[in-house]
Amino acid sequence: EPEVTQTPSHQVTQMGQEVILRCVPISNHLYFYWYRQILGQKVEFLVSFYNNEISEKSEIFDDQFSVERPDGSNFTLKIRSTKLEDSAMYFCAEKGGLGGYTFGSGTRLTVV
């Protein structure tokens, strides 16, 4: 089964720094998503992306977050100025034609 690849698997950054999380999607999928999971808590929706623009976003996805698909392949989540509470596991997900959601293996972000 095709996999969704996320890089890096773990990133440690200092508070206030910018981070970019990357996702390499399965080529023929149309819908892309970012979710996050604070340690020990549930998985929360951040944003959905379709046809190179945001289609839906949650309250968590404020001005410090942005997404793009710069080269038509990689799908990125940028956090402009990280805060301690941004520490979480971030999952990229895609939705294929049959309606299934495929999740990447996640990036664990630690803000110190």
Place this chain on the structure above:
Amino acid sequence: AQKVTQAQTEISVVEKEDVTLDCVYETRDTTYYLFWYKQPPSGELVFLIRRNSFDEQNEISGRYSWNFQKSTSSFNFTITASQVVDSAVYFCALSEGRNAGNMLTFGGGTRLMVKP
């Protein structure tokens, strides 16, 4: 608004016992999809099943079975003859509506510990 509730935060069983994980959902849509995901200690989310709102047939896959009941808005998951490798956090999730791109709303998860 959509909501998923997994009332059991943690369950502990001994190997070979059967265990049922409960999931109750809320939605105003008549078209929706329900999912179960497994999150092992390694952290990834592993897809287990997807069910649409028009298909109330129960499903069995090996030791796993799912009971979907629209009358009680529940989509429960049973593991028969549990094994230590089943130890994980299990999430129930809901995707609402006919729009293909709708996001998933997750429940809070149930941590299952299977002891040898």
